[in-house]
Amino acid sequence: MLDSKVELVVASGKGGVGKSTVTSSLAIVAAEHGYKMVAADADAEAPNLHIVLGVASWDREEPYYEGRVAYILEDKCTNCGVCAEVCPLGAVEEKGGKYWINPFICEGCITCSINCPEHAIRYKHRVQAGWIRLREKTKYGFPLVSGEITPGRPNSGKLVTEVKNYASKVLGGEGLLLVDAAAGIGCQVISSLTGAHLAVLVTEPTPAGFSDLQRIHRLTKHFMIAPMLVINKYDINEEFIETIEEYARAENIPIVGRIPYDPAVPKSMAKGVPVMEAYPSSPASKALKEVSEKIAGEILPKWREFRSKYKPRKPEPYIPLILHDTSRG
Amino acid sequence: MAKVKIAFPTEKGGLDDVVYDRLGRTPTFTIVEADTETGEILDVKIVKNPGYEAGSGAGVKAAQVIADAGATVYAGPNPGPNAYAALQYFKVKVIPGYVGLPVREAVKKVLEELRKEEQG
Amino acid sequence: MPPLVSFTGGKGGTGKSFIATNIAYLLGLERRHLLADLDVEAPNDHILLGVKELGEKEPVPIFFPRIDYSKCTLCGACAKVCDTGAIIMSKNRPPIVMPRLCSGCKACLYACVYDAIKPGARIIGFMHTTPVTIGESAFTLITGVLHQGEEHTAPLVHGVKSRALRRAREDSVPLLVDTGAGTGNSISIAIQYSDLVVAVTEPTPLGLHDLRAILEITRGLGMRTWVVLNRAGIGDSDPHRRLAREYGVEHYHEVPYAKEAVEAYVKGVPVVAYAPNSRVAEKIRELYDLMRPIIAG
Numbered sequence: 001m002l003d004s005k006v007e008l009v010v011a012s013g014k015g016g017v018g019k020s021t022v023t024s025s026l027a028i029v030a031a032e033h034g035y036k037m038v039a040a041d042a043d044a045e046a047p048n049l050h051i052v053l054g055v056a057s058w059d060r061e062e063p064y065y066e067g068r069v070a071y072i073l074e075d076k077c078t079n080c081g082v083c084a085e086v087c088p089l090g091a092v093e094e095k096g097g098k099y100w101i102n103p104f105i106c107e108g109c110i111t112c113s114i115n116c117p118e119h120a121i122r123y124k125h126r127v128q129a130g131w132i133r134l135r136e137k138t139k140y141g142f143p144l145v146s147g148e149i150t151p152g153r154p155n156s157g158k159l160v161t162e163v164k165n166y167a168s169k170v171l172g173g174e175g176l177l178l179v180d181a182a183a184g185i186g187c188q189v190i191s192s193l194t195g196a197h198l199a200v201l202v203t204e205p206t207p208a209g210f211s212d213l214q215r216i217h218r219l220t221k222h223f224m225i226a227p228m229l230v231i232n233k234y235d236i237n238e239e240f241i242e243t244i245e246e247y248a249r250a251e252n253i254p255i256v257g258r259i260p261y262d263p264a265v266p267k268s269m270a271k272g273v274p275v276m277e278a279y280p281s282s283p284a285s286k287a288l289k290e291v292s293e294k295i296a297g298e299i300l301p302k303w304r305e306f307r308s309k310y311k312p313r314k315p316e317p318y319i320p321l322i323l324h325d326t327s328r329g
Numbered sequence: 330m331a332k333v334k335i336a337f338p339t340e341k342g343g344l345d346d347v348v349y350d351r352l353g354r355t356p357t358f359t360i361v362e363a364d365t366e367t368g369e370i371l372d373v374k375i376v377k378n379p380g381y382e383a384g385s386g387a388g389v390k391a392a393q394v395i396a397d398a399g400a401t402v403y404a405g406p407n408p409g410p411n412a413y414a415a416l417q418y419f420k421v422k423v424i425p426g427y428v429g430l431p432v433r434e435a436v437k438k439v440l441e442e443l444r445k446e447e448q449g
Numbered sequence: 450m451p452p453l454v455s456f457t458g459g460k461g462g463t464g465k466s467f468i469a470t471n472i473a474y475l476l477g478l479e480r481r482h483l484l485a486d487l488d489v490e491a492p493n494d495h496i497l498l499g500v501k502e503l504g505e506k507e508p509v510p511i512f513f514p515r516i517d518y519s520k521c522t523l524c525g526a527c528a529k530v531c532d533t534g535a536i537i538m539s540k541n542r543p544p545i546v547m548p549r550l551c552s553g554c555k556a557c558l559y560a561c562v563y564d565a566i567k568p569g570a571r572i573i574g575f576m577h578t579t580p581v582t583i584g585e586s587a588f589t590l591i592t593g594v595l596h597q598g599e600e601h602t603a604p605l606v607h608g609v610k611s612r613a614l615r616r617a618r619e620d621s622v623p624l625l626v627d628t629g630a631g632t633g634n635s636i637s638i639a640i641q642y643s644d645l646v647v648a649v650t651e652p653t654p655l656g657l658h659d660l661r662a663i664l665e666i667t668r669g670l671g672m673r674t675w676v677v678l679n680r681a682g683i684g685d686s687d688p689h690r691r692l693a694r695e696y697g698v699e700h701y702h703e704v705p706y707a708k709e710a711v712e713a714y715v716k717g718v719p720v721v722a723y724a725p726n727s728r729v730a731e732k733i734r735e736l737y738d739l740m741r742p743i744i745a746g
Binding site for chain 3: 014015016045046048051086088089090093102103104105106107108109110111114115149150151152153154155184185186187208211215269270271272
C-alpha cells in the first residue's frame, strides 16, 4: 500500500491532552486497513501505549545505556565538603561528616570532580538509563517498540532516537512508522519529530492547550512536517474553539477531527482497553473512529499530495540565542 | 578555482552512501570539497559525529563538527531550531533536502543550487 | 533538619496534590508549617486550597556564564566540557552560550584557565510565598513556577526546595513537599531528606506502572515509604497492594473515590473541611493520625 517508509508522529507539547488515545485509535484502524506498520512509543518518561494496546509481556527487552554518574572514592576523600558546595543540583549529601553522591539526582556534569582538591571523584560510565522493548505482534497484528527511562534518570533525546531507529529496523523498508511523541519541550520532543513526514497535532481548547499547540506547531515548521489538527475535549470551552480554529486557518493546518469530552475515555483507560473497544458507541469512540478512518483511509494513501499541500513554505527562522560581543570574529 | 566544502549527514560515509534522514544524531558526516565551476570532487573526508552519542543538545554538537571541519555549506534534512541557530552563527549555509540520495548525486545538485543562487 | 514528608505519585492525576493539601490543612489546625508545591511546570496546590492569588514572588536565578572576550584565547575548553551543548565555538568564531540549553552546572566556569568566564545568572522561574488560612487552619504555601519555554525543571526544583528547607529550619516548622508529576531526577531532588515519602497511586494499570517506578527510587535510596491508594473502588487495587508488599512498604492506606472530593475540588476547599463526615474525609484523617508522630515532631 505504501511504496516507501512514511513516518507519522502524533504530538501535543505537554502531556494529558489525549495523545495516546489518538495514537492507539489510529494504530488500530490503520491495522484494519491492512497497512504494513510498526508503532513506536517515544514518550519514554511515561510510556503507556502498550497498556492501551493490551501488551502484557515483551518479546525483547534491552537495557539502554547513557551518560555517567559521579561517585566518591572513600579512601581518597578528606570530607572537605567542596563537592557539596559546588554541585548545581545538591546531589552531594552529607551524613555524619561523610559525603555521598545521590545517583538518582546526579547528571554527570564535571563540576564536582574538577573542584575536588584530592581528585577523589570518579565517574561510572554507561549507566543504565532506560529500556527499549519490543512486542513482535500485538493483538492487532503490528509490532510495538517502546522506550522507557529508568526512574531518577534525566530525560533523553538519544533514547527516543534509538526507539525510532529500532522501530525503523523492525519495519524494514516500506510501510507506516507511527510514533507517539514524547511530551514536553526539549530534546526528547525534537528527536521525536525529526524524520517525520506527517504530524497529527492534538490539542484541547484551553489557554494552556493553545500555547502548547503553537509551540509544537512551530517545531514541526522547523522540520518541514505537514501537520493536521485534532481538537480533543472540544466541547469543554466553546469560546476558545474560535481562537484555535482561526489559528489553524491562518497557518494552513487542516482540522481532521473534533473529539467531544467523554467519561468513557478515562473509564476505558482505567481498564487498560482502547475506548473504541470498551465503549464503541460512545461519542468519543465514534469521533475517534471517524478521524482515524480519515487519516488511514484518505490521507495516508495520498500522503505525497497531502505533503505538497500542507508542508510549510520554508523553514521558520528562529534564533534562540543571545549574541554576545562578536568583535573577535 | 573556487572551492566549496559541503557537509552531508551519512551513516557509514563516503560518496556512495546516501544522505541520512536526521542531523543531530547522524553517525557521521561526509565532507566533500568540490570545484564550484567544474563540479570536480577534490577531497572527501568522513568525520564521526559526537552528537550521535549525546543525550541532549545533539543538533548543536553536530553543527559544531560541521563548522570545525571547515564546511561552509550543509545539505540534508532540516535542522532543528537549536542546530539551525548554531549553523547560522557559524556562517554555514543550509540547503535542505536530498535525503536518501547518494552523496555523489547530491553534490551535483547542491552545486547547481549554489550556482543558481549566485546568478539569482 | 525539620520533619519532612513528601507526597509523590508518578504521572499526573493520581491525587498526590489532593492528599498533600488535605494533610496540610489538618496539620495547619495544630501548628504552623510549610507546604512546598514543587510541580513547577503546572503547580495546582493553590487551586485546591482556594487561593485567589499567589503571594509575594521572588525570582530564582541559576548560574549562567558571562564570557570576557578580552581574556578568551579560543582554546575551546568551555565548549568541550559543556554537556548540554549550550556553549558553541569554532575555529573562526568565539564561544557563545545558548541560554535555553544551559542547565547552570558551572563546568565551563571551572574549566576556563584564562579567567575568561565570569559567573552571571539568568532567571528560570519564580518562587511565591502565600499565607493560607482556611477556617482554623493556617500555614504557608510555597509555590515554584518554571518560566514557559524552560526545558530543565531540576534546577528550579532544587532552588525552591533549598529555600523552603532553609526557611523551615529557621522557623523550626515541619515541611510538606508536593513533588509534581514524573519519575525523573526532579522527583529525587524533591523527596531528598524526607523522613517519609508518601507514594500516591490509583487503581489503574498506569497507576500501578508509576507506583513501581516511584518505589524503585525510594527503595534505591533506602527511604521510609508509605503507599496511599487514592480513588479506591474505581478499579482493581489488588496488584497495587501486592506491589507494596513486594517492596516491603511499611504502610498501605486506601482512600475511597467520592463525589465529595470532586465537589470540594470545584469549590477550592480541602475535602476534610468541606465534608468532614464523609468516608473519604474519615480515611484521610486516619492517615494523618498515623503520620502525626513523624510530622508534628
